Amino acid sequence: MLVAIACFCLGFVAGIGFVLLYRRKKHEMGKEDTSGEEPGAPGRPDVATEEDVIKVNPAEAREFFTTFRDALSLVESVIGEAHREAGEAGERWAAAVGEMVERANAGLRRLQKTIGELASGQETGSAGLVDEARRTARALVDSSRSAVAEFIASGDSYLEMMQGIQADRFRSIAERIRGILRQTNLVAINAEIEAAHLGEMGCGLGVIAGEVMKLSGMIGDSVKAIDETAGMVEEKLRQFASEISAKAENAAHLCEDSDRLLGEYLAQLEVRTGDIVAGLKGSGEEIDSILESLGKIVDALQFQDISYQKIRNALSILQDVRSELDGVLDNLNKGGMKAVDRRLFEGFKRKYTMRAERLHHELTTGQKCLDERRVGRVYEELGENVELF
Amino acid sequence: MAKRVLAVDDSATVRASVRMVLEQAGYEVELAADGEDALKKIDMAAERFHLLITDLNMPRLDGIGLIRAVRSNPAYRFTPILMLTTESQAEKKEEGKRAGATGWIVKPFQPEQLIAVIRKVVKI
Numbered sequence: 060m061l062v063a064i065a066c067f068c069l070g071f072v073a074g075i076g077f078v079l080l081y082r083r084k085k086h087e088m089g090k091e092d093t094s095g096e097e098p099g100a101p102g103r104p105d106v107a108t109e110e111d112v113i114k115v116n117p118a119e120a121r122e123f124f125t126t127f128r129d130a131l132s133l134v135e136s137v138i139g140e141a142h143r144e145a146g147e148a149g150e151r152w153a154a155a156v157g158e159m160v161e162r163a164n165a166g167l168r169r170l171q172k173t174i175g176e177l178a179s180g181q182e183t184g185s186a187g188l189v190d191e192a193r194r195t196a197r198a199l200v201d202s203s204r205s206a207v208a209e210f211i212a213s214g215d216s217y218l219e220m221m222q223g224i225q226a227d228r229f230r231s232i233a234e235r236i237r238g239i240l241r242q243t244n245l246v247a248i249n250a251e252i253e254a255a256h257l258g259e260m261g262c263g264l265g266v267i268a269g270e271v272m273k274l275s276g277m278i279g280d281s282v283k284a285i286d287e288t289a290g291m292v293e294e295k296l297r298q299f300a301s302e303i304s305a306k307a308e309n310a311a312h313l314c315e316d317s318d319r320l321l322g323e324y325l326a327q328l329e330v331r332t333g334d335i336v337a338g339l340k341g342s343g344e345e346i347d348s349i350l351e352s353l354g355k356i357v358d359a360l361q362f363q364d365i366s367y368q369k370i371r372n373a374l375s376i377l378q379d380v381r382s383e384l385d386g387v388l389d390n391l392n393k394g395g396m397k398a399v400d401r402r403l404f405e406g407f408k409r410k411y412t413m414r415a416e417r418l419h420h421e422l423t424t425g426q427k428c429l430d431e432r433r434v435g436r437v438y439e440e441l442g443e444n445v446e447l448f
Numbered sequence: 449m450a451k452r453v454l455a456v457d458d459s460a461t462v463r464a465s466v467r468m469v470l471e472q473a474g475y476e477v478e479l480a481a482d483g484e485d486a487l488k489k490i491d492m493a494a495e496r497f498h499l500l501i502t503d504l505n506m507p508r509l510d511g512i513g514l515i516r517a518v519r520s521n522p523a524y525r526f527t528p529i530l531m532l533t534t535e536s537q538a539e540k541k542e543e544g545k546r547a548g549a550t551g552w553i554v555k556p557f558q559p560e561q562l563i564a565v566i567r568k569v570v571k572i
Contacts, residue, residue: 146460153464357469360461361556367459368534444536444554445565448545 128384135374135381142374145367153360450476451570452495456486456502456514457532462555466501466532469559475566483509487517496523499570504533504540512547519548528569532557 453475455466463479470477478497480486483506490497500518504511511531518524528550533540536554544552550569553562 150460153461357465357559360465364459364461364465364555367461444557445551445561446541447551447565447568448549 125388128381128388132381135378139374142367142371149360149364149367450474451498452476452478452493453499453501453566454478454480454486454489454493454497455532456480456483456500456506456511458482458503458506462503462532466562469562470566472559473563473566482506483511483514483517486514490518490521490524497527499566500524500527500529501532502529504531504535504544512543515544515547515549530565530569532562 453470455463455470455477456479457463457466458481463481467477467479478489478493480489483502485508486500486502487509500514502511502514506514509517511533515529518527518529529548531544531549531552532555533552534555541552551565553565
């Protein structure tokens, strides 16, 4: 959907640029027919080669940049909202995972302690200790089961949120951008240009349109890259979440099996205490296997963090560009400015290119990380991502 | 006695990851959400931390600022400090090294790898 927004913005600016260039060409041809001047002769509105200043109608330029800035602000606000929600969902998810592991660990420690005492033989036959083991194991089973359920629920809600970012959220924002563009009344701008017979002012605006078109293209590329990365990260997260959910389900079954096994052994309490100890050890080992998925959980949490950071970086770049547009508007507003220095645009382009390069770097490193499957790779010694000073 | 580790990161998910991995390996873990929070935890701690693990980019006080502040405390002059960050540029690493970092780990990390690095830098 981000691609659609980007294409829409690009199409909008390209359309204006095309109209202006067409009008300008028509105007130039008309002038050539009547004046007979040579191309590039003095008086010709060829600001790109002869002057370092682009002359514009401040009102038109203001409207132009305001529209562009507003569209960008909308995307920024949506991504900002997504950023906040992703952070909150990540925190809920992390808390659920932490709770699950903490409960399992606490239960295991107690169970292992009891099993150790039973196995030591000193307390063999102690009904009190066996009861304690039974209570501990059952509490562990109940606690693990509820913690796993919480983890699965929070994982589901996180994935729903990620899907929402990619679908409904951006669909609605595209509608809002269309609304804003309608408000700016492009027909009126074109009519003004037509009325001015596209003299120097029209030419200046044509150059601005060209510059903005380039910027829009760069923004479009960035947005497309963000969209692709978001989709990729979302897919990776979905794979991890699916895998972990399966493990968690399996863990829940293991808990139930352990519970059943424990019950069976406890029913034979009168028969052999040794069997009870063995059974409890077996239960402990099975439950311990839940924690073997720790690496996968850590992977998933880190991928969540990567996606969160990518959204944050995208937001930061959008904020930078919007801030630059605010600067342009501020300059236009100061004293009814009739000329916008070319350097302003070049500075803007340069800054934006730097941002785009930074974004590209972020996306490339994220992609590399995912491509190489650094998470889960077996490292020799400490790994290529470690440096000790 | 378990070694005490202070892990500093503004991401809740990274904090949760580090805590899980370290506790599983037998370390006692304290968490902080940024550099300033970490300095408060250090000041209030009854016992000295044996290791600090910190992110680079954080609000209020970043990882480099935290290392500089920690190194100015005589009690932490030789305490190992690991940077755990997504940043991998050489100049950032150099800045971290100059500030007093012991090592640099680029996220995402492998649990076994993190433990291996910690065992290298924390003397038992």
